[in-house]
Amino acid sequence: MAKKAATNKTNTKKTSFKKYIIGFWVLYFLGALSVLFIFLFASWGVFGPMPDFRQLENPETNLASEIISSDGETLGKFYLSDNRTPVKFKDLPLSIEQALVATEDIRFYEHSGIDARGTLRAVTYLGKRGGASTITQQLAKLLFTETASTNRIKRVLQKAKEWVIAIRLERQYTKQEIMAMYLNMYDFNYNADGIRTAARTYFGVEPRDLKIEQSAMLVGMLKNSSYYNPFRREKLTLDRRNTVLFQMFNYDYISKQEKDSLQKLPLETDYHSESHNAGIATYFREYIRSYMKDWINENPKEDGEKYNLYLDGLKIYATIDSRMQEFAEKAVNDHMKDLQKEYFVQNTPKRNSTTPFVNLSKAEVNGLLKRAMKQSERWRHMKYDLGKPDDEIEASFKEKVPMQVFSWEGEIDTVMTPMDSIRYYKSFLRSGMMSMEPQTGHVKAWVGGINYKHFKFDMVKQGKRQVGSTFKPFVYATAVDQLHLAPCYEVPDVTHCIDANKYNNPKPWCPRNSGGETTGEMMALKDALANSVNTVTATLIDRIGPAPVIDLVHKLGIDSEIPEVPSIALGTPDVSVYEMVGAYGTFANQGVYVKPVLVTRIEDKNGTVLFEYKPESRDVLSSEVAYTMVEMMKGVTESGSGVRLRTTGADKWNKVYQEIITGYPWDFKNPIAGKTGTTQNNSDGWFMGIVPNLVTGVWVGGEDRSVHFRSIAYGQGASMALPIWANYMRDCYSLEELEISDQDFTPPEEMTIDLNCGKRIVEEGEQPIEKPDTDDGGFTSDF
Structure with missing residues (x-):
């Protein structure tokens, strides 16, 4: 009996163990099937729309239109919220590629969109030793998925969409194209959308001209460009840049000597705003805006839709030479600053009671100011947008308000009435x-x-x-x-x-x-x-x-x-x-x-x-x-x-x-x-x-x-x-x-007119005597 009882007990244990084994495999296959179905459902769009082949071929991004000078420089851009101008991988420096791979995805060139080892590490250590997102997944998130949810279940579903999209991206694009697309998509703050605008905004250079330490700073900002902001959190951004440099050394992209010397360098940013009010050729750019408005109205797309100057990424090749434009702006600014200084010396209220106006009566001055008031944007807004009566609008021009005004020494924060600001601006040549x-x-x-x-x-x-x-x-x-x-x-x-x-x-x-x-x-x-x-x-x-x-x-x-x-x-x-x-x-x-x-x-x-x-x-x-x-x-x-x-x-x-x-x-x-x-x-x-x-x-x-x-x-x-x-x-x-000519003008082949007037030519080195400019001549408006 005892032997039979022992046998039954052994059989019961075997049966129980067998149930555990079966249960494990059932759970395993159910889990695998669940994961499989999650990915299938994600690819079928059950958890939200998925991009089709055509969207992957042409992902919808807002691209700024760009004005390009005759010497190949960007004069300015037209954009609403996204100041993005994409660059190709061949235009990126090697340091950007190395910094990005070393910091974000060291097996980027080995995986097919999903890094299995990284995923296993993230699951095992619950993300404490780094995340599992590859560069391709991060691109998928930027292109096609919504903001990361704080709900765990929703976040898992979002992650599944990212994985599916990442795999599709890997099938559709080369590694180099994926990296370029990711860098072109990222928002670096200060209207710097994409790596090209970021390089120009933070350092005033094209991406190909970035130094190693500059590339490291920009790659460091990819973690969180608002947090790692060189203008608001310089120390944090510096530390993050140095972390990127360490990773580059860690994976043998730079030597220890390079790493040590580069980590000692300050950030040394060179901020260049790409706003519509800043940069070179601002007046020219504004004229081009109106020029393009007319061109767009007269030249629709093949389907009849109009081009969008702010979203369609048009390239406008201008005749302006950026070097000559800078020379022209410098010449104007240098001389006008000097001339304005002298004007202020000669037209003080003590010397001229109607300054800045000359030889006018008080009534004439008031008439000019009132006319300027009614031509101002403030008057237009209050009268036509807000529907205010004239007397109320006029009274508002006599109330002091905080404002920022122009001066040749820099903008001035002040408090004055709008009418006084009109008089102030009238005084500038x-x-x-x-x-x-x-x-x-x-x-x-x-x-x-x-x-x-x-x-x-x-x-x-x-x-x-x-x-x-x-x-x-x-x-x-x-x-x-x-x-x-x-x-x-x-x-x-x-x-x-x-x-x-x-x-x-x-x-x-x-x-x-x-x-x-x-x-x-x-x-x-x-x-x-x-x-x-x-x-x-x-x-x-x-x-x-x-x-x-x-x-x-x-x-x-x-x-x-x-x-x-x-x-x-x-x-x-x-x-x-x-x-x-x-x-x-x-x-x-x-x-x-x-x-x-x-x-x-x-x-x-x-x-x-x-x-x-x-x-x-x-x-x-x-x-x-x-x-x-x-x-x-x-x-x-x-x-x-x-x-x-x-x-x-x-x-x-x-x-x-x-x-x-x-x-x-x-x-x-x-x-x-x-x-x-x-x-x-x-x-x-x-x-x-x-x-x-x-x-x-x-x-x-x-x-x-x-x-x-x-x-x-x-x-x-x-x-x-x-x-x-x-x-x-x-x-x-x-x-x-x-190649501005310093030669003489070329005469026609046949010239019969006596140009020298039969007079002696002034010898070289002989100083001519200046005669006063007689341009005025006191002409009157009798006709």
């Missing part, structure tokens, strides 16, 4: 500058003002001002063309009155020279243009009439309205810098007008060409007439109002320049054609400068014509605008690869 290659029409530099954030109005194309004596070459060109006059042709320098009956004017028009003096002697046209003699110009316009001049001006690309009156000869029309540069380019291009070009090509995000520019040109003048005008305008810089470009600065009569002009003296030796311009009361200063392959126009003045210098010494074009051209050109010449 403005500027516009454009530089163009006359043979192609390519615009190489565009500076629409002194600070885009605070002065948004673009004085290159939007703004139009009286052009003063820079209009005179159009009168002379018409005379040379139609009357076949040579530069040696002589006209008496005497007061010339134009009959009132010709233009139904109440009285004759008798323009004066600067200072009102005439020599009474015969004067060659070349000398008259060089010294901007008003009486000679009046004689010419009387002989040819305004109509032929206006016809020529319109053929030269100036679309502004020009009244048919003789006073246009002295520059009364309002014209933009953009128009003036295009017109002067015709003189340098042998009489052929070429319309200024801003965009040469537009591509979509895949590199497909959507638009290519076709030059627009027309013959306006004969090459002989055009060359004659260039030779006549060379006299402006050889013996006329632009002779300051030639001087060494040792002359006592240049005291004003030596006191207020940064960069003076210039001592240019190469041939330069040009023309200064100054309008009545010194309200506008112009300089148009030409060398064989570059035409540049500069305007300086106040927002209102009543904001100006009292004396011509400071207010003439030779003092206000010419220095900007000179400093810009000196910088351009310093960079030989720009």
